[in-house]
Amino acid sequence: MAILEVRNLTHFFGGLRAVFKFDLALQEGEVLGLIGPNGAGKTTVFNLVSGFYHPTEGDICFRGNEIVRLRPHEVTALGMARTFQNIRLWNTLTVFENLCISQHSKLGYGILGTIFRSRGFRTSERCIRKTAEEILDILSLRHYANEYPKNLPYGLQRRIEIGRALAMRPHLLMLDEPAAGMNPGEVDQLIELITWIRDKFQLTIWLIEHHMRVVMNICERIVVLDFGETIAQGTPEEIRQDPRVIQAYLGDADSIDA
Amino acid sequence: MRKYSSHLLYGSFCLLILIAVQENFLNAYLQLIIMFMGVNIILSTSLNLVNGYMGEFSVGHAGFMAVGAYVTSVLNVWLFTSDRVFGPAVLPAGSVIYLFPVTLLMGGIVAALVGLLVAIPSFKTRGDYLAIITLAVNYIVKSAIENIQVIGGARGFMGMRNIVSSMHEVVNVPWVMIWIFAGTGFSVWLIHRFVTSTYGKGIVAVRDDEIAANIMGVNTRRMKMVAFMLSSGLAGIAGGLFAHILGYINPGSFTIMKSTEVMVMVYLGGMGSLSGSVLSAVGFTIILELFRPLQVIKWVAIPLLLILLMLFRPEGLLGHRELTDVFPRLRRIFVPQGKRA
Numbered sequence: 068m069a070i071l072e073v074r075n076l077t078h079f080f081g082g083l084r085a086v087f088k089f090d091l092a093l094q095e096g097e098v099l100g101l102i103g104p105n106g107a108g109k110t111t112v113f114n115l116v117s118g119f120y121h122p123t124e125g126d127i128c129f130r131g132n133e134i135v136r137l138r139p140h141e142v143t144a145l146g147m148a149r150t151f152q153n154i155r156l157w158n159t160l161t162v163f164e165n166l167c168i169s170q171h172s173k174l175g176y177g178i179l180g181t182i183f184r185s186r187g188f189r190t191s192e193r194c195i196r197k198t199a200e201e202i203l204d205i206l207s208l209r210h211y212a213n214e215y216p217k218n219l220p221y222g223l224q225r226r227i228e229i230g231r232a233l234a235m236r237p238h239l240l241m242l243d244e245p246a247a248g249m250n251p252g253e254v255d256q257l258i259e260l261i262t263w264i265r266d267k268f269q270l271t272i273w274l275i276e277h278h279m280r281v282v283m284n285i286c287e288r289i290v291v292l293d294f295g296e297t298i299a300q301g302t303p304e305e306i307r308q309d310p311r312v313i314q315a316y317l318g319d320a321d322s323i324d325a
Numbered sequence: 326m327r328k329y330s331s332h333l334l335y336g337s338f339c340l341l342i343l344i345a346v347q348e349n350f351l352n353a354y355l356q357l358i359i360m361f362m363g364v365n366i367i368l369s370t371s372l373n374l375v376n377g378y379m380g381e382f383s384v385g386h387a388g389f390m391a392v393g394a395y396v397t398s399v400l401n402v403w404l405f406t407s408d409r410v411f412g413p414a415v416l417p418a419g420s421v422i423y424l425f426p427v428t429l430l431m432g433g434i435v436a437a438l439v440g441l442l443v444a445i446p447s448f449k450t451r452g453d454y455l456a457i458i459t460l461a462v463n464y465i466v467k468s469a470i471e472n473i474q475v476i477g478g479a480r481g482f483m484g485m486r487n488i489v490s491s492m493h494e495v496v497n498v499p500w501v502m503i504w505i506f507a508g509t510g511f512s513v514w515l516i517h518r519f520v521t522s523t524y525g526k527g528i529v530a531v532r533d534d535e536i537a538a539n540i541m542g543v544n545t546r547r548m549k550m551v552a553f554m555l556s557s558g559l560a561g562i563a564g565g566l567f568a569h570i571l572g573y574i575n576p577g578s579f580t581i582m583k584s585t586e587v588m589v590m591v592y593l594g595g596m597g598s599l600s601g602s603v604l605s606a607v608g609f610t611i612i613l614e615l616f617r618p619l620q621v622i623k624w625v626a627i628p629l630l631l632i633l634l635m636l637f638r639p640e641g642l643l644g645h646r647e648l649t650d651v652f653p654r655l656r657r658i659f660v661p662q663g664k665r666a
């Protein structure tokens with residue numbers, strides 16, 4: 068069954084056509100890669116799907132809900148979580164607080180519950196802390212619980228961002244270039260982590276990545292975007308040999324072979 | 326036990342002061358300063374919610390204070406006293422000792438609703454609209470009051486002295502001081518509960534990265550409105566209390582100058598620090614009194630102080646930290662075990 072269905076998605080920034088007639092059916096439990104040269108429109112697709120931009124045209128259906136007109140937190144509440152290409156953690160909040168606040172869409176209490184510390188408030192806060200602690204353990208972040216993200220190394224921040232997304236218990240996890248800026252050792256760890264997360268949480272993963280080693284290793288299917296249009300899709304093997312893909316990456320062909 | 330140590334400490338402190346007042350150990354001037362401290366604590370902590378925790382820039386806090394001050398005062402004078410404009414008392418004068426918190430809360434609620442009117446257009450779009458709109462609202466509220474003759478216009482509104490006298494007739498204790506202690510405690514307690522909950526911390530996420538907050542599930546627009554209403558509502562309560570200290574108010578007490586004073590307190594104490602705002606409100610009230618002989622020069626000295634502060638300690642006394650972070654030993658007294666993760 069398709070967890071996410073995108074039809075005819077088109078988006079313009081003024082005169083710039085960033086995404087054009089993008090179609091996708093993401094199957095439950097799948098790991099899908101989205102690749103393409105710089106400026107191809109990959110991040111824009113993520114921003115459209117997560118409700119940050121409203122598309123010029125097209126439909127997006129997530130777990131049976133039309134989400135095109137929803138605001139980002141409403142989309143999130145349906146079970147979609149993501150990370151950002153340039154890390155966007157909350158830097159004056161601790162790692163632990165970061166993991167708690169991302170559960171905002173599941174609070175189940177409001178301003179009155181907060182003030183009167185209602186039963187709903189207490190159960191919910193307990194549950195939130197428990198989830199956050201689980202994530203700390205799972206991602207080996209326990210040691211950094213009370214640190215502020217900005218004081219931590221880059222690779223670790225990436226992991227915290229994945230943790231913050233996982234804390235929402237999403238059905239679909241979207242990762243925007245999770246390996247960017249990582250050294251080879253960290254990339255190996257990341258590949259292991261993503262595979263492990265998929266099995267452990269049984270979720271669907273959609274990732275954008277430039278590191279071909281990551282994409283070729285963990286994706287079952289790959290979609291290639293160029294100038295906002297899908298130019299190819301298929302298994303890693305098929306993509307590696309597709310002449311249009313090689314054309315699009317011309318001069319960058321090494322990265323495909325890597 | 327630890328959970329309540331701060332409540333106990335505050336309770337005993339208030340009791341001590343009240344006894345001192347009752348036994349005439351504190352002269353009227355010192356009492357006045359203590360009461361202004363309370364009002365200033367409410368004002369600075371509530372503005373810190375918006376300007377510090379949420380990172381927005383509201384510059385017209387005195388406007389909301391004015392709304393609360395007038396609503397509570399008019400209600401009290403109308404309900405509990407015979408007045409030339411509002412006619413005979415609606416309720417027995419003595420009942421004011423139970424109903425004062427109700428009218429005070431009404432003042433807060435109306436101020437919060439005015440806050441909502443400001444919040445809707447300001448938070449619809451991103452940008453610096455809030456500063457401009459709050460500035461405008463401060464002026465609008467002041468001129469509106471100046472032009473409503475039933476409530477005294479520019480001459481001001483009085484009659485709250487009679488309210489305080491009726492309270493004293495029932496039981497002769499320092500009522501206004503009691504209400505101010507209660508209001509201050511309530512305000513700090515409320516804000517503390519808000520900013521220590523996952524719900525309330527949503528506004529800190531908004532400050533750090535609003536886009537990320539929204540995409541990670543925080544209803545940013547709603548959170549901003551709730552925080553802003555809470556802040557303006559508490560300013561309204563501060564206004565209601567303020568009106569009963571001297572028993573007389575006029576629009577001149579709620580100018581942009583007053584708003585600036587509150588902002589100075591917030592920046593002095595440190596953005597996003599509740600204990601910082603409490604300390605700076607106390608300190609600033611004292612500084613204000615020390616500078617009083619300077620008269621107009623006061624308004625050279627205070628901004629100068631602010632400039633020096635921004636130059637040498639831009640984060641304020643306790644920027645984004647609490648007293649318990651600066652003096653970890655205090656944690657043993659004030660922070661319940663298990664809450665330290």
Ligand SMILES: Nc1ncnc2c1ncn2[C@@H]1O[C@H](COP(=O)(O)OP(=O)(O)OP(=O)(O)O)[C@@H](O)[C@H]1O
Pocket residue numbers: 080083085103104105106107108109110111112152
């Ligand atoms: N907010 C915006 N306003 C105007 N143009 C934008 C905006 N965001 C992206 N673009 C443009 O849209 C195009 C697609 O950008 P996008 O960020 O989606 O590319 P990308 O595939 O993620 O690239 P990269 O690999 O560099 O991250 C680019 O030409 C970019 O300059």
Ligand SMILES: [Mg+2]
Pocket residue numbers: 109110111152
């Ligand atoms: Mg991108």
